[in-house]
Amino acid sequence: MNIQNVNNTTPNAIQQRHLIQSPDANFFTDFKAAYARYQSAPPTGSSSDAATQNATTTMADVMGLTYTEMAAVRGTSANDQTAYAAILNRAYSQGGMENPVAFLQSLSPQEQGVVQRAHCLAEPFDASTMSKEGAYNLLLPEGYQVDFNHDGIQEVGAGKTITFPPLDAPEQVKQAWLTATQNMDEGDMMTYQLQMHIMLYGINVNDQTSKALAPTDQIDSYREGVDKFLAWLEYAKASTPSDQYARDKAFFSDMKRLLA
Incomplete structure (x- = not known):
C-alpha cells in the first residue's frame, strides 16, 4: 500500500514489545534458514576471518526483534532462548504446525517448561485443553500470532490477549x-x-x-x-x-x- 500523510516510523523499545503480526507465507522457510545459519556459525572467539564474524547470524536474527526485546525484559536465559529456538525449528521442519496440540504433547516435560518460560506462562500447561489457536501461538516467537476465528482476541496457550492494530489492519x-x-x-x-x-x-x-x-x-x-x-x-x-x-x-x- 502506498502510505500518504504518514512517515514510516521505526518502533521504539516500548512499541517493539507490543508489536504483533501474522507470520507471512515465507515465515517458516525464513526461520529455518536463519536457524541453520545460526547453527553453523563459528563459535565465539574462534579464529575465523573478520568477514565471517560480521556475517554471523545471532539469536535476534532467528527469533525477531520483538522476541529479543521481551526476552531481555523477562530475563530469559540464553539456554532457554537456544532451546526454544530448537523446539520451533523442529516444529517447523517436522510438520508440527499442522497439529500444534499434538506437537506440544510430544514434548518432554523439560521442553514444555522451556515453552512455558518463553511465553512467561504462570503455570505448566496442558496442551490437551488448548484450542489449535492457543497451541499454535505457543509455537510462534513473541511478536507473531494468529487469530484463526478473527475475533480480535489471540489465544496463547490457555490465555487470551488483545492486539491493536489488529493483525489484518491496513x-x-x-x-x-x-x-x-x-x-x-x-x-x-x-x-x-x-x-x-x-x-x-x-x-x-x-x-x-x-x-x-x-x-x-x-x-x-x-x-x-x-x-x-x-x-x-x-x-x-x-x-x-x-x-x-x-x-x-x-x-x-x-x-x-x-x-x-
Missing part, C-alpha cells in the same frame, strides 16, 4: 498508530490499545466469541471509529477531567490526521 493504520504513540509511556499506550480494540470489537460479554463491528482490513473502519470517539469526547466533556479530555483530544485528533 499498513497506514499500523504506521499511524506508531506515529501517534511514539512518545507515549507504556501505560497510556496500553489504555489506548484497549479503547481502540473496543472501538472495533465492542465489549466481550460472558467470554463469547465476538465479531468485528466493522471490517478490520479497511481503513474507513478506523476513520469512522476515531470520528465517533471524538464526537463522544465532546459530548462527555463536561463530566471528563480536563487533563484527561486534553490528552484524549490530542491523541484521537492525531489519529484522525494520520488516517486522513
